[in-house]
Amino acid sequence: xxxxxxxxxxxxxxxxxxxxxxxxxxxxxxxxxxxxxxxxxxxxxxxxxxxxxxxxxxxxxxxxxxxxxxxxxxxxxxxxxxxxxxxxxxxxxxxxxxxxxxxxxxxxxxxxxxxxxxxxxxxxxxxxxxxxxxxxxxxxxxxxxxxxxxxxxxxxxxxxxxxxxxxxxxxxxxxxxxxxxxxxxxxxxxxxxxxxxxxxxxxxxxxxxxxxxxxxxxxxxxxxxxxxxxxxxxxxxxxxxxxxxxxxxxxxxxxxxxxxxxxxxxxxxxxxxxxxxxxxxxxxxxxxxxxxxxxxxxxxxxxxxxxxxxxxxxxxxxxxxxxxxxxxxxxxxxx
Amino acid sequence: xxxxxxxxxxxxxxxxxxxxxxxxxxxxxxxxxxxxxxxxxxxxxxxxxxxxxxxxxxxxxxxxxxxxxxxxxxxxxxxxxxxxxxxxxxxxxxxxxxxxxxxxxxxxxxxxxxxxxxxxxxxxxxxxxxxxxxxxxxxxxxxxxxxxxxxxxxxxxxxxxxxxxxxxxxxxxxxxxxxxxxxxxxxxxxxxxxxxxxxxxxxxxxxxxxxxxxxxxxxxxxxxxxxxxxxxxxxxxxxxxxxxxxxxxxxxxxxxxxxxxxxxxxxxxxxxxxxxxxxxxxxxxxxxxxxxxxxxxxxxxxxxxxxxxxxxxxx
Numbered sequence: 001x002x003x004x005x006x007x008x009x010x011x012x013x014x015x016x017x018x019x020x021x022x023x024x025x026x027x028x029x030x031x032x033x034x035x036x037x038x039x040x041x042x043x044x045x046x047x048x049x050x051x052x053x054x055x056x057x058x059x060x061x062x063x064x065x066x067x068x069x070x071x072x073x074x075x076x077x078x079x080x081x082x083x084x085x086x087x088x089x090x091x092x093x094x095x096x097x098x099x100x101x102x103x104x105x106x107x108x109x110x111x112x113x114x115x116x117x118x119x120x121x122x123x124x125x126x127x128x129x130x131x132x133x134x135x136x137x138x139x140x141x142x143x144x145x146x147x148x149x150x151x152x153x154x155x156x157x158x159x160x161x162x163x164x165x166x167x168x169x170x171x172x173x174x175x176x177x178x179x180x181x182x183x184x185x186x187x188x189x190x191x192x193x194x195x196x197x198x199x200x201x202x203x204x205x206x207x208x209x210x211x212x213x214x215x216x217x218x219x220x221x222x223x224x225x226x227x228x229x230x231x232x233x234x235x236x237x238x239x240x241x242x243x244x245x246x247x248x249x250x251x252x253x254x255x256x257x258x259x260x261x262x263x264x265x266x267x268x269x270x271x272x273x274x275x276x277x278x279x280x281x282x283x284x285x286x287x288x289x290x291x292x293x294x295x296x297x298x299x300x301x302x303x304x305x306x307x308x309x310x311x312x313x314x315x316x317x318x319x320x321x322x323x324x325x326x327x328x329x330x331x332x333x334x335x
Numbered sequence: 336x337x338x339x340x341x342x343x344x345x346x347x348x349x350x351x352x353x354x355x356x357x358x359x360x361x362x363x364x365x366x367x368x369x370x371x372x373x374x375x376x377x378x379x380x381x382x383x384x385x386x387x388x389x390x391x392x393x394x395x396x397x398x399x400x401x402x403x404x405x406x407x408x409x410x411x412x413x414x415x416x417x418x419x420x421x422x423x424x425x426x427x428x429x430x431x432x433x434x435x436x437x438x439x440x441x442x443x444x445x446x447x448x449x450x451x452x453x454x455x456x457x458x459x460x461x462x463x464x465x466x467x468x469x470x471x472x473x474x475x476x477x478x479x480x481x482x483x484x485x486x487x488x489x490x491x492x493x494x495x496x497x498x499x500x501x502x503x504x505x506x507x508x509x510x511x512x513x514x515x516x517x518x519x520x521x522x523x524x525x526x527x528x529x530x531x532x533x534x535x536x537x538x539x540x541x542x543x544x545x546x547x548x549x550x551x552x553x554x555x556x557x558x559x560x561x562x563x564x565x566x567x568x569x570x571x572x573x574x575x576x577x578x579x580x581x582x583x584x585x586x587x588x589x590x591x592x593x594x595x596x597x598x599x600x601x602x603x604x605x606x607x608x609x610x611x612x613x614x615x616x617x618x619x620x621x622x623x624x625x626x627x628x629x630x631x632x633x634x635x636x637x638x639x640x641x642x643x644x645x646x647x648x649x650x
Contacts (some may be wrong), residue, residue, distance in 0.1 A: 143595070157596050187381035187532060192576035192590045217578025221585040240582045260539035262562065262577050263584065270539070 004031035005175055005208060006055070006093075011068035013047075013054045020281035024063070026232035032176065035206040037199075039223035039240070041213055041255075042332040045277055047232040048212045049148060052178045054212075057085050072176075091121045094169035098181040099171065100161035104153040110164050111137075111149025117171040136167040140197060154310040159190035170205065179199075179211045183218065187188055195222055216259060220244060225313075228252045231278050231288035238314030248323065250295045287319070294332055295325040338375070341369035342507060342526045343393060348402035350388050351472075354601055361600050362388040364550035365402070367629070370507070375520060375527040377541030377558065379534050379573070383597060384547040390509040390530045394426045395419060424454055427500040429510035433492030437484040443470070443495055444480030450502045469498040473515060473520070490514065513540060535577050538562055543635075546570045549608040550600055552629060556636035564648055566638035568616075569609050571646050607641065615645050 013025040022040035025047045030040055040048045053059045055070055057077060070077040072092065077085065089095075097103050105113060114133040118124050122133055130149065137145035153161060155299055169177050179198065199222055202209050211223055219226055219240065226238040226243040228251065236249040247253045253324040257271035275292040278284055284291055290300040299319045307315040310323075325331075346358040347420045348366045351359040356482065363385045369395075370376050378387045385599055391397045393404055395411055396489040404411045406422060407560045430436035437446055451457050457465055467477035473494040484492055493514055500508060501523060509528045510516065516542050520527050531537050537544055546569065554567040565571045593612045597606055604611045610622040616622075621641050629639040642648070 159596065188534070188576040189381060189572055189593050190596075192578075193592060195578070196590065196592070215578065216580035217585070220580050220582045221578045244580065244582055256580060259580060260535045261579055261581075262535040262538065262574065263579055263581075 002034050005034045005073060006032040007069070007071040008051070009069040009071065010053065011051065011054055011070065012066050013050050013059055013063060014066050016062040016064065017281075020193045022280045023232050023283065024280060025054060026280075028232075029228055029235055030234065030237065032208055032210065034175065035202070035208055036225060037202055037209045037211060037223045039211045039213065039219035039226045040224060040229060041216060041219055042229035043214060043277060045280070046229040048229050049180055049282075051229070052095065052180055052210065052212050055178065056089055056093060058089075058095075087121070087222050090117060090169075090174070091172045093176040093178065094172070094174040095178040095180065096162070096165045096169050096182050098184050100158065100165045100185075101153065104161060106153055106334055109150055109152060110156065112167050114149070114164065114171060119167040121172050121216075132171075133167075136171055137164070139170070139201075140164070140167045141193075142167075157190075158186055159193060162186065162194055164217055166194075166201070170201065172209070173205065174207060176210065178212070180212045181214070182211075184215070186214070190196070191218075198222060216244075216256060228255070231283055232280055233288060233317065235289065235318070236314070236316040237307070238311065242311055242314045246311060246314075246322075248310040248314065248321040249289075249318045250293050250320070250322060250325065252316075253322050287317070295320050295322075295329060340372045342372040342407060344403075344405040344530075345369070345371040345389075345393065346403040346405070347645065348389070348392055348404060349400045350385075350392055350397060354445075354511055358601050361550050361603060363392060363399075364600075364603070366547075366550075366552050368545060368555055370526055370528055372506075372526055372540045373524065375516075375529055375540055377537035377544040378528060378530045378547065379532060379544060380547035381532060383600065384461075385427060385550040385551075385600070386530050386532075387511075389547070390428065390528060393507075393528065394428045394509050395423060396428065407516060422530050424450070424503040425506045427503065427505040427508050429493075429496050429500045429512050431511040433489050433496055436496055437492055439484050442481050442483055444488075446484070446495060447480075447498045447502055450499060454503060456503070465502070465505050466498075469502055472501065472519070473498045508566045516540070517605050533577070535571055546573065549597065549603050551608060551639065553609065553640070554638040555629070556633075556638075560633070560636055564633070564636075566632040566636065566643040567609075567640045568613050570638075572614075607639070615642050617642070 009029050011025055011028045015022040015024055028051055042048050054065050061063060065078060111133045114136055115129040118129055118132060133149055134145050137148065142148055142160060142163050162275055183194050193216060198209060201207060213219060223240050226240050228232050230251050236252045243252060247256060254271055254273045258273060260270060273292055285298040286302050287305055289297045297320055305317045305319045307317045310316045310321055346367050348363055350363040351361055354360045366389060378386045392399050399412050411422060444466050447469055448462055451462055464500050466480055470477045470480060475491060475494055493512060497515055507526045511530045513536055516527060529537060529541055541558045544561045545552050546557045554570045561570060565574060572593050575591045591614060595612055600609055606625055607621040607627050610616040610618045627639045627641045629637050632638045632643050
């Protein structure tokens with residue numbers, strides 16, 4: 001396998017609030033390989049978005065990256081000057097967000113905003129910029145692209161706006177595209193179109209995609225590899241097939257059983273994970289998931305488990321792991 | 336399964352909203368169906384299809400532009416004032432946004448007691464007791480009645496909204512909330528119109544499902560049947576768009592991609608409203624000229640499509 005294009009090493013991002021220090025990302029390490037699609041999943045507040053923002057050094061005050069390395073093609077992004085970082089954002093690593101309306105300037109034409117993404121990095125002259133903008137809008141399948149460059153964001157639907165955002169993200173042919181819940185605000189048929197577009201773009205341009213989402217279905221359809229986060233930490237990572245068919249962390253296992261599936265028996269009881277995610281100012285001792293885990297043992301209360309190999313390319317941070325847990329205990333379902 | 340007594344019968348309901356210059360948004364445009372006593376009917380469709388407006392017509396939060404809405408055989412559209420108010424207590428809506436639907440300056444106890452006071456149902460200690468019972472029913476501490484909404488999380492606030500809606504022991508609940516309702520509908524003998532955009536959630540709790548597109552019901556059937564054997568191409572597209580959390584199944588599925596976007600409800604397409612995006616439409620032809628009626632395509636299964644036999648079964 002080729003060398004990773006991005007290596008995140010022991011990343012810690014904390015928010016220094018009046019109530020205390022929120023450990024939003026607490027020792028996250030992972031690699032991203034060229035051209036791959038990596039999903040980062042978890043519930044709200046698990047640190048998935050803060051991880052993404054940390055990669056681009058876009059964490060806002062009172063947040064700060066307090067530890068770690070983010071190696072992009074070997075260079076530590078945390079060592080770059082602000083100027084160098086600005087040059088890299090949008091050129092080598094681009095990002096799209098959940099709400100395309102607030103990411104677009106309402107008083108500027110869409111075409112200009114796509115061109116602007118290119119001017120920021122001096123890749124094109126003014127003449128070519130327009131034709132390149134049209135080409136990009138065509139690439140993201142916006143109909144009548146050559147006339148729509150003159151329209152304003154409010155004249156686009158939610159799905160079309162997200163396409164514009166993707167076009168801007170791709171403007172400088174980045175090697176990594178980070179997508180933070182890009183389809184959450186969209187209807188399902190539009191979501192399906194956007195996911196298909198991302199899949200095709202990944203195949204055609206070999207842009208690596210980091211897909212941040214809470215939707216396991218989205219991950220199943222798009223990603224090759226999956227990272228599951230809980231309370232600021234990675235609890236499991238592995239190839240998509242392993243994560244869905246052979247999850248080893250009880251949190252992953254529970255998450256997959258808590259969502260209604262279109263193809264399941266209608267009256268199957270869904271699993272509900274009792275309790276709430278922990279307070280990240282004073283998280284529980286030991287494994288952060290232990291208060292909500294139906295498989296916990298004494299050790300889980302005392303020691304925080306590291307990520308351990310549990311299968312081919314699969315690692316989980318659990319002292320028990322599901323293979324062993326299910327051998328000894330009939331899981332409780334429903335509630 | 337529900338016994339087959341319709342609690343609600345909607346006949347040709349229409350709701351237009353004025354959109355200036357004589358134009359109107361045809362939010363609900365001629366919809367007829369029944370909600371049977373004791374059932375959960377899921378009403379699904381994408382943003383702007385008219386599902387929320389239809390829910391508001393049934394609970395009489397909007398007056399219908401035309402058409403009739405019968406509740407236990409009485410036409411609510413013919414009632415007004417005190418008579419309508421007396422029926423209204425049977426119809427409750429639980430609002431989705433738990434922040435804007437609770438008055439921040441009232442205690443939770445007062446919020447839940449307000450409907451009881453409005454209808455002069457209970458007073459004094461009996462009322463307080465009832466409020467505490469309701470808090471318990473929705474899984475909140477009964478002694479939290481003196482707290483204010485801001486002291487609760489979003490999920491807890493939603494439960495407060497549910498308690499308020501149940502206070503008058505309504506027969507019909509219209510809501511976009513899934514949380515708790517599965518348990519409560521049996522306990523309170525509720526008939527439930529569940530309005531949502533996520534078909535996998537709807538299917539999970541509904542006995543029957545109605546699918547809306549651009550102000551019309553395009554298909555209505557038993558929830559297992561509609562999934563196995565959709566008879567409208569829009570239902571089929573909707574089903575195929577919902578990702579299934581299984582990479583192997585996802586790899587095999589084929590998404591029915593819809594061309595373009597939802598047309599404006601101010602100027603809906605002629606004939607079948609779905610024809611501009613339909614993968615099997617004959618247009619120009621019968622689909623762009625004649626509106627297909629919502630008709631029987633199987634047992635308890637109605638769809639509005641000229642070519643419903645051509646819709647492939649679902650995976």
